[in-house]
Amino acid sequence: GAVVSQHPSRVICKSGTSVKIECRSLDFQATTMFWYRQFPKQSLMLMATSNEGSKATYEQGVEKDKFLINHASLTLSTLTVTSAHPEDSSFYICSASVVGGETQYFGPGTRLLVL
């Protein structure tokens, strides 16, 4: 149980385009989803916390207009990287918590490469 999927697993795009990444909880309802960014050989950096039906809470230094997060249902959150640039290339990982739970369950990650 507690499986989280992400789509796509890998995406290559041109500079200036927008990319949408989906995060789904497959077998549980997640009131809270989290979006992380991971640079090579580094730890995870929390970008934002997404609660179903409300606006996402962004961490300091994360541009909310660049990284649009939508949590439309209890099983789906999306991250849209708008007007992507090469410096946005990274590994993006989402996680989800069950209702009332503490453990976060992580998706497999999405590797974004902006050319």
Add this chain to the structure above:
Amino acid sequence: GNSVTQMEGPVTLSEEAFLTINCTYTATGYPSLFWYVQYPGEGLQLLLKATKADDKGSNKGFEATYRKETTSFHLEKGSVQVSDSAVYFCALSKRRNTGNQFYFGTGTSLTVIP
């Protein structure tokens, strides 16, 4: 503030060797503690957790004990296998208004050689 410090890697061990990865934390109150494992090209998988002092988390031969007196949560395994090669992250969880926030260590890369 809240933070997690892990021993730096990379760590290279021979198969069947004993593994210890040190983890200490700084936190207010009573956090929950976790170990996650990340295999190459994949996301993080929960390995084990402990929610209160003196709890021992265990899974797949790995163990870690929540030591409040030393603010530590060291990961151990008695006999590692090649398949244990991965990056291991120690983390603590603190509740806040928007949900439980995780604070991760920098990760320790483990390579097990036959």
